[in-house]
Amino acid sequence: MKTMRQDRFIVDRGIKYILLVFALISIIILFLIGLFIFRQSLPALRTIPLSDIFLKTEWRPTMDRFGILAMIVGSVMVTIGALLLGVPLAIGCAILLAEVAPRPVQEFLRPAVQLLGGIPSVIFGLFGMVVLVPLVRQIKVAGNTGFGLLSASIVLAIMILPTITTIAEDAIRAVPQGFRNGSLALGATKWQTITQVVLPSARSGIVAAIILGVGRALGETMAMIMVIGNSVIMPKPLNGNPFTIWLRQARTLTGSIATEINYAAPTHESMLFVIGVVLFILIMIVNVIARSIIRSRKH
Amino acid sequence: MENHIDLKTESSADLKVFRSNNLKLRRFTQNFAYSLVWLTGLITVLSLLVVIGYVFMRGIRGFEPGFLTTPPAGGLSGEGGISTTIVSTVYLVLMTITIATPLGIGAGIYLVEYAGEQSLGSKTVAALVQVAHFGVETLAGIPSIIFGLFGYALFVTTLKFGFSLLSASLAGACLVLPTVIRTTEEALLAIPTGFREGSMALGATKWQTIKNVVLPTAAPGIITGIILSVGRIMSETAVFFVTLGGSFNMPTSVFSSGRTMALHLYYLAMDTRAFDKAMATGVVLISSIIVINLLINIVSRKLRVGLRD
Amino acid sequence: MNNIKLETRDYCLNYGKFRALDHITIAIPEKQVTALIGPSGCGKSTFLRTFNRMNDLIPGVRVEGSAKMDGQDIFAMDVVQLRQQVGMVFQKPNPFPKSIFDNVAYGPRVNGMKDPRMIKELVEKSLRGAALWDEVKDDLNKSGLALSGGQQQRLCIARCLAVQPTVILMDEPAASLDPIATLRIEELIRRLVEDFTIVIVTHNLQQAGRISDYTAFFYTDESRSGHLVEFDLTDIIFTRPKDKRTEDYISGRFG
Numbered sequence: 095m096k097t098m099r100q101d102r103f104i105v106d107r108g109i110k111y112i113l114l115v116f117a118l119i120s121i122i123i124l125f126l127i128g129l130f131i132f133r134q135s136l137p138a139l140r141t142i143p144l145s146d147i148f149l150k151t152e153w154r155p156t157m158d159r160f161g162i163l164a165m166i167v168g169s170v171m172v173t174i175g176a177l178l179l180g181v182p183l184a185i186g187c188a189i190l191l192a193e194v195a196p197r198p199v200q201e202f203l204r205p206a207v208q209l210l211g212g213i214p215s216v217i218f219g220l221f222g223m224v225v226l227v228p229l230v231r232q233i234k235v236a237g238n239t240g241f242g243l244l245s246a247s248i249v250l251a252i253m254i255l256p257t258i259t260t261i262a263e264d265a266i267r268a269v270p271q272g273f274r275n276g277s278l279a280l281g282a283t284k285w286q287t288i289t290q291v292v293l294p295s296a297r298s299g300i301v302a303a304i305i306l307g308v309g310r311a312l313g314e315t316m317a318m319i320m321v322i323g324n325s326v327i328m329p330k331p332l333n334g335n336p337f338t339i340w341l342r343q344a345r346t347l348t349g350s351i352a353t354e355i356n357y358a359a360p361t362h363e364s365m366l367f368v369i370g371v372v373l374f375i376l377i378m379i380v381n382v383i384a385r386s387i388i389r390s391r392k393h
Numbered sequence: 394m395e396n397h398i399d400l401k402t403e404s405s406a407d408l409k410v411f412r413s414n415n416l417k418l419r420r421f422t423q424n425f426a427y428s429l430v431w432l433t434g435l436i437t438v439l440s441l442l443v444v445i446g447y448v449f450m451r452g453i454r455g456f457e458p459g460f461l462t463t464p465p466a467g468g469l470s471g472e473g474g475i476s477t478t479i480v481s482t483v484y485l486v487l488m489t490i491t492i493a494t495p496l497g498i499g500a501g502i503y504l505v506e507y508a509g510e511q512s513l514g515s516k517t518v519a520a521l522v523q524v525a526h527f528g529v530e531t532l533a534g535i536p537s538i539i540f541g542l543f544g545y546a547l548f549v550t551t552l553k554f555g556f557s558l559l560s561a562s563l564a565g566a567c568l569v570l571p572t573v574i575r576t577t578e579e580a581l582l583a584i585p586t587g588f589r590e591g592s593m594a595l596g597a598t599k600w601q602t603i604k605n606v607v608l609p610t611a612a613p614g615i616i617t618g619i620i621l622s623v624g625r626i627m628s629e630t631a632v633f634f635v636t637l638g639g640s641f642n643m644p645t646s647v648f649s650s651g652r653t654m655a656l657h658l659y660y661l662a663m664d665t666r667a668f669d670k671a672m673a674t675g676v677v678l679i680s681s682i683i684v685i686n687l688l689i690n691i692v693s694r695k696l697r698v699g700l701r702d
Numbered sequence: 703m704n705n706i707k708l709e710t711r712d713y714c715l716n717y718g719k720f721r722a723l724d725h726i727t728i729a730i731p732e733k734q735v736t737a738l739i740g741p742s743g744c745g746k747s748t749f750l751r752t753f754n755r756m757n758d759l760i761p762g763v764r765v766e767g768s769a770k771m772d773g774q775d776i777f778a779m780d781v782v783q784l785r786q787q788v789g790m791v792f793q794k795p796n797p798f799p800k801s802i803f804d805n806v807a808y809g810p811r812v813n814g815m816k817d818p819r820m821i822k823e824l825v826e827k828s829l830r831g832a833a834l835w836d837e838v839k840d841d842l843n844k845s846g847l848a849l850s851g852g853q854q855q856r857l858c859i860a861r862c863l864a865v866q867p868t869v870i871l872m873d874e875p876a877a878s879l880d881p882i883a884t885l886r887i888e889e890l891i892r893r894l895v896e897d898f899t900i901v902i903v904t905h906n907l908q909q910a911g912r913i914s915d916y917t918a919f920f921y922t923d924e925s926r927s928g929h930l931v932e933f934d935l936t937d938i939i940f941t942r943p944k945d946k947r948t949e950d951y952i953s954g955r956f957g
Contacts, residue, residue: 121528186433313536415814
C-alpha cells in the first residue's frame with residue numbers, strides 16, 4: 095500500500111515540473127525569435143550606417159543601397175488606408191451586432207464575419223489581383239496600373255474587419271445593461287443611448303480592437319505582395335491631385351522580406367533581418383499598447 | 394431643508410416646446426444612423442459573398458477531372474492538378490499538430506491547474522505565470538512572416554534542416570502554440586472548481602484529478618483549439634513560404650520540400666497566368682475552411698451541452 | 703379627492719405563453735405615494751415597468767387591456783415622450799460613468815436642452831431636490847461612480863428630476879442601501895410627493911406603511927400569474943384589509 099501511494103505522488107511531482115517547462119516554452123520561443131532575428135541582422139547593422147538604412151529611400155541591394163524608408167512609408171500608408179476603410183465598417187458591424195440587429199440577423203451575421211476572418215489571405219490577394227486591380231485601373235490617371243496602395247488598402251481593410259468587429263462587439267456587449275436602462279428611462283432614444291452612454295463606456299475596448307487591427311495590418315505579407323505592385327519607390331502623387339498618391343505602387347516591409355529572402359546575398363539577407371527586427375519591434379509596441387489599454391479598462 | 398421643490402426654471406415653457414421639436418429630429422437621426430449601420434453589415438456580407446462567389450464561379454472552370462489527383466506540371470503554364478500539394482498540406486498539418494498539441498495543452502494545464510486560481514502558488518510561481526502569460530500573448534500577436542524568418546534562421550540555416558516539412562512544421566508549431574494554449578486555458582477555466590475538489594476529497598492526487606476528471610470534461614474545448622490550429626495552418630502562407638521551399642513534387646520524407654495548397658495558389662497567381670487553376674485551388678481551400686468552421690461549431694455546441702449537465 | 707394620474711383596465715402582460723400579469727385594474731391617484739407590495743415573483747416590478755414601457759425592451763412581450771396616463775393611452779404615445787414624463791429609479795443605482803454634473807445634465811441634454819445656463823440651473827435644482835447638493839456642490843466633476851451607494855441613488859433621483867417628469871416610478875430604491883441611507887431616501891420621497899406622483903415597489907412592509915398613502919397588494923397563485931388582490935388607502939390595508947390573503951401577508955403569515 096505504501097509503495098503505491100508514493101508512486102502516485104512522485105508522478106504528480108514530476109509532471110508538475112515537466113508542465114512548468116512547457117508553460118515557459120512560449121517565452122523561450124519569444125526569446126529565441128528575438129535572439130535569432132537580431133543575431134542575423136547584426137552583420138548588416140555593423141556595416142551599414144543606421145541613417146543610410148532608415149532615412150534613405152533607395153533600395154538597390156546589388157549596388158549596396160539599403161534604404162528602407164520607402165518600405166516603411168508603404169507599410170504605414172497601406173495600414174492607414176485599411177484603417178480608414180475598415181474601421182468605420184467594423185465599428186458599424188459591431189454596433190449592428192451588439193445593439194441594433196434582432197436575434198435572427200445576429201445568428202446569420204456573426205458567423206458571416208467569422209467566416210470572412212477565416213478565409214486565407216492568399217484568396218483575398220488573388221481576388222484583389224483578378225478583380226480589384228482591373229477595377230482600380232479604370233480610374234483614368236496616367237501611370238495608374240491598378241496595382242498599388244488603393245487596391246492593397248481595400249484588400250487589407252476587408253481582412254482586418256473581422257478582427258476589429260469581434261473584439262469591439264465584445265467590448266460593447268460588456269457595457270452593463272443598467273446604463274442602457276437608465277438612459278432609456280430618462281427619455282433618450284436608443285441611438286442616443288448608444289452614442290452617449292454605451293460607446294463611451296466601451297471606448298477602451300474599441301480602441302484596443304482597432305490597435306489589434308493595426309497589428310494585423312502591419313504583419314500581412316502575401317496578400318500585399320499580390321496587389322500592391324512591386325516598386326520600392328517613395329510614394330508620390332501621380333499628378334497634381336494629391337489623392338493620386340493612393341494609385342502608386344509600393345512595397346511593404348513584410349513584402350520585401352518574403353520576396354527577396356530566397357535569393358539574397360549575405361549582406362542583403364542580413365538587411366532583410368534588419369527589416370524583420372524593425373517589424374518585430376513595431377508589432378511589440380503595438381501589442382503592448384493594446385494590452386495596457388485592455389488592462390487599464392479592467393481597473 | 395426646503396419643503397417644496399421648485400424645479401421650474403425661468404424658461405420652463407421653452408423646455409416643452411424644445412422637446413417636441415427635438416423629438417422629430419432625434420427620430421430622424423436614429424433612423425439615418427440605423428440605416429448607415431445596416432449598410433455596413435450589408436457591405437460586409439456582400440464582400441464575403443462576392444469573394445467566395447467569384448472564387449467558386451471561376452474556380453469551377455479550372456476544375457478539370459483529376460484536378461485533385463494529378464500533380465502540378467510545373468513551369469509557366471500552370472497545368473496539372475494539386476495532388477502533391479494536398480499531400481504536403483496534410484503532412485504539414487499532422488506534423489505541426491503533433492509538435493504543438495502536447496506542448497500547448499501541457500502549458501495550458503500548468504497555467505490553470507498548477508499555477509492558476511485553482512491552486513495556491515508561491516511568489517516565484519506567480520511571477521513565472523505572469524511571464525508565461527506575457528509570452529503567450531506576445532507570441533500571439535507576432536505576424537506570420539516573422540515566424541518564417543525565425544524558422545529560416547534557426548531551422549533552415551543554423552540547424553541545417555533546409556527547406557523542408559520539418560523546418561516548416563517547427564516554425565508553424567510556434568505560430569499556433571498560443572492558440573492551443575489559450576483555448577486549453579479557457580476550456581479548463583470553464584470547469585467548476587467543485588469537480589476538482591470532489592476528486593481531491595476522495596484522495597486523488599492533482600495529476601490523477603486532471604487526467605481523469607478535468608481533461609475529459611475539457612476535451613471539447615481543447616479539441617476546438619486544435620481544429621482552429623488546423624485551419625490556421627491550412628490558411629497560412631508567409632511562414633511556410635520561407636521555410637518550406639517551393640517544390641511541387643510529392644514529399645518523400647520530413648526533409649522534403651513541398652507546397653501547401655495556399656502556397657500553390659500564390660505561386661500560380663504570381664508565376665503563371667493560370668488564374669482559373671488558382672481559383673480552383675481556392676475552392677478546395679475555402680471548402681476545407683468551411684468544413685473546419687462547421688466542425689468547430691459542432692464541437693463547441695457539444696461543449697456547452699456537456700457542461701450543462 | 704385626488705385626480706387619477708395612472709390607470710389600467712384588465713391589463714395583462716404575457717411573456718410568450720406565460721401570463722405574468724392577469725387582468726390588473728387599478729386607478730393610481732395623482733401626487734400620492736402608492737406602494738406596490740406582495741411576495742417575490744408576483745409581478746410588482748413588471749407592473750411598475752408598464753408605466754414607462756420598459757417592458758417593451760423584452761423580446762416576445764405582449765400586452766392586453768389598456769393602460770393610461772392622464773386619460774391618454776400610453777401605448778399610443780411616442781415612448782420617448784412617455785419616458786420624459788414618467789421617470790424611473792432602479793433597484794441598483796446605475797449612475798453613468800460620467801461626472802456628477804453630466805449625469806444630471808444627461809436627461810435635459812438628450813431631450814434637447816442646449817443653453818448651458820439653463821442646464822446649470824436645472825442641475826443645481828435637481829441635486830437640491832434630491833437632497834444631494836450640499837454633499838457634492840464642491841466637486842461636480844467627480845465621477846458619479848465615486849459616490850457611496852446612498853449618494854449614487856440620490857444622484858439617480860436627481861437625474862430623474864432633471865427631466866421634469868410628473869410621475870416617478872421607484873423599483874425597490876432602497877433595497878441595496880444601508881438603514882441610514884434608506885431613511886434619507888424615505889424622507890426624500892415624502893418631500894417629492896408634493897410635486898410628483900410616486901409609485902414604489904417595496905418588499906419592506908414597514909417602509910410601505912411609513913411612506914405610502916395608498917397600497918396595492920399583489921399576489922400570485924399556482925398559475926404563477928400576478929393578480930391585484932386589493933388596492934386601498936395604506937391605513938386600511940394595514941389595519942382593516944378586506945381580503946384574507948392581504949391580511950395574511952401583512953401579518954407575516956407568508957411572503
